[in-house]
Amino acid sequence: MSNDLEKRLQDLQDKQFFTELIIKRGIEKEFFRVTKDAQISKKPHPRSLGSALTNRYITTDFAEAQLELVTPVFNEIDQLFDFLTSLHEFVAQNIDEEEMLWPFSMPPRIENESDINLGYYHQSNIGLLKHVYRRGLKVRYGSTMQCVSGMHYNFSLSDSSLTKITQQSSQDSFDEAYLGLIRNFKRIFWFVLSEFGQTNIVDKSFVKNREHQLDELNKNDMYLKDATSLRMSDIGYVSDAQKSLNVKYNSLEEFLEKINKAIKIPFKDFQEKGLLDSSGNYQQISNGVIQIENEYYDSIRPKRASEENIRPYDQLKKHGIEYLEIRGVDIDPNELLGISKHHVQFLDLILLYCLILPSPKISDEEKIDIDKNDIESVYRGRNKEATLIKEGSMVNLHEERKKIFDDLKIMAKYMKNSKEVISSIDYVDNYEKGSIPNIAFQEHGTIKAHEMTTKLRKSQNSNFDSIKKEAELSLQKLSNIPTNSEIEMNNYVKNYNNNLWGEIMKALQCVELGMPDKLQVN
Numbered sequence: 001m002s003n004d005l006e007k008r009l010q011d012l013q014d015k016q017f018f019t020e021l022i023i024k025r026g027i028e029k030e031f032f033r034v035t036k037d038a039q040i041s042k043k044p045h046p047r048s049l050g051s052a053l054t055n056r057y058i059t060t061d062f063a064e065a066q067l068e069l070v071t072p073v074f075n076e077i078d079q080l081f082d083f084l085t086s087l088h089e090f091v092a093q094n095i096d097e098e099e100m101l102w103p104f105s106m107p108p109r110i111e112n113e114s115d116i117n118l119g120y121y122h123q124s125n126i127g128l129l130k131h132v133y134r135r136g137l138k139v140r141y142g143s144t145m146q147c148v149s150g151m152h153y154n155f156s157l158s159d160s161s162l163t164k165i166t167q168q169s170s171q172d173s174f175d176e177a178y179l180g181l182i183r184n185f186k187r188i189f190w191f192v193l194s195e196f197g198q199t200n201i202v203d204k205s206f207v208k209n210r211e212h213q214l215d216e217l218n219k220n221d222m223y224l225k226d227a228t229s230l231r232m233s234d235i236g237y238v239s240d241a242q243k244s245l246n247v248k249y250n251s252l253e254e255f256l257e258k259i260n261k262a263i264k265i266p267f268k269d270f271q272e273k274g275l276l277d278s279s280g281n282y283q284q285i286s287n288g289v290i291q292i293e294n295e296y297y298d299s300i301r302p303k304r305a306s307e308e309n310i311r312p313y314d315q316l317k318k319h320g321i322e323y324l325e326i327r328g329v330d331i332d333p334n335e336l337l338g339i340s341k342h343h344v345q346f347l348d349l350i351l352l353y354c355l356i357l358p359s360p361k362i363s364d365e366e367k368i369d370i371d372k373n374d375i376e377s378v379y380r381g382r383n384k385e386a387t388l389i390k391e392g393s394m395v396n397l398h399e400e401r402k403k404i405f406d407d408l409k410i411m412a413k414y415m416k417n418s419k420e421v422i423s424s425i426d427y428v429d430n431y432e433k434g435s436i437p438n439i440a441f442q443e444h445g446t447i448k449a450h451e452m453t454t455k456l457r458k459s460q461n462s463n464f465d466s467i468k469k470e471a472e473l474s475l476q477k478l479s480n481i482p483t484n485s486e487i488e489m490n491n492y493v494k495n496y497n498n499n500l501w502g503e504i505m506k507a508l509q510c511v512e513l514g515m516p517d518k519l520q521v522n
Contacts, residue, residue: 002410017165026072036100051121056072069088081337136291136295140273180354185354203440221440263293346408352411
């Protein structure tokens with residue numbers, strides 16, 4: 001691969017690709033508010049953080065206590081981390097003083113999953129829709145699985161940089177480039193798992209009454225010594241139902257068709273659960289394989305920001321791919337923000353590598369091999385004897401890992417900040433992964449949560465002006481969103497998926513400040 005790679009890199013260098021390269025980055029991070037003894041908080045989303053429905057920077061995910069921080073898009077890694085740091089500090093200093101921030105992707109001990117409060121937003125059409133979506137996730141998968149958290153990394157190139165890759169400036173050519181990147185990312189996701197996996201231990205409560213292949217670590221915990229990311233395993237954030245979709249990203253049209261059918265065509269298991277509960281209230285938006293677009297789980301997804309009054313499916317169909325959402329990254333409990341600058345720079349390099357390499361269409365046979373490689377990396381990735389399937393042959397995972405590192409070092413020499421990039425490669429290569437603490441996971445997490453939350457609360461360096469202003473503005477927006485009757489809200493949920501091509505968000509009342517019709521359901 002190296003000779004072909006160097007020829008491609010030299011060609012791009014001649015086109016000034018690297019000297020004029022502009023990468024756009026954003027981070028979304030999920031994590032829990034917990035009590036002093038590291039139980040998931042039962043308190044509502046703090047008003048001091050603004051409205052979870054309308055705040056652009058601070059919202060909630062599945063649970064009311066599961067925060068989601070969302071940064072704007074930045075061209076510079078330092079600017080991204082400055083903002084992410086400020087977000088963490090603002091949150092730590094504006095939650096209840098008796099609460100802490102949980103530092104792991106895997107949740108703390110869950111004594112009773114019925115105690116987990118689902119995210120609640122507002123007595124309005126969009127507010128209920130978001131809540132019912134979460135009810136659907138609970139009905140389908142159980143609350144425990146939904147309490148897994150992660151880092152989502154949003155990545156794109158400027159149009160000028162993409163044009164140097166595609167030699168065209170059309171959206172169709174950009175879509176093809178991003179789809180090629182996705183396919184190659186899927187091909188080496190086993191590698192991403194090996195470098196970003198941080199979850200090989202779980203509290204026993206996480207696998208209570210569930211089938212698993214974990215070993216007992218101590219009286220409180222289960223683990224797999226050679227696992228990279230149990231978060232991405234069969235006990236983690238996965239859906240067996242979605243595996244039947246067989247998404248290969250060979251074309252945007254094919255991807256959208258499968259997402260469309262996954263929402264609209266009833267899936268037997270979810271159909272049997274019913275759209276309504278015993279009291280006649282909605283507990284699922286749809287009985288398809290997925291309720292809405294954002295329920296589709298994958299390690300990477302094509303995305304477009306919501307700037308018009310249309311849903312994600314229609315956004316992609318009408319305008320094409322704007323950026324990629326990388327979802328297979330665990331929270332690093334040893335980093336105050338959950339990820340280091342070195343790892344972000346390394347992830348940029350991996351994504352550029354996937355973009356630059358040739359990316360043939362994925363066949364059904366290759367898709368099977370890709371999935372097998374992911375499973376091997378998830379469960380045995382730290383084992384020196386772990387194997388992969390490559391072009392029909394068995395190869396050693398760690399030898400293949402070394403080859404990719406060698407390729408990335410070649411690429412790094414062409415980067416404008418090559419010394420920094422090489423430093424990041426070395427940092428990640430030598431980073432300690434998969435260590436086993438000598439105390440229980442719950443105790444270890446409690447100690448780390450206290451240390452990190454205390455450090456964030458003591459910081460005096462952040463500029464909170466824009467974050468505080470957004471929190472205050474979000475409450476103003478919320479107050480301007482009209483409430484809806486129970487009948488209106490139920491009708492809205494009922495009709496949400498009736499027409500995937502219609503601009504259904506226009507059904508909401510647009511208000512001067514609120515503009516709730518521009519909100520996506522996620």
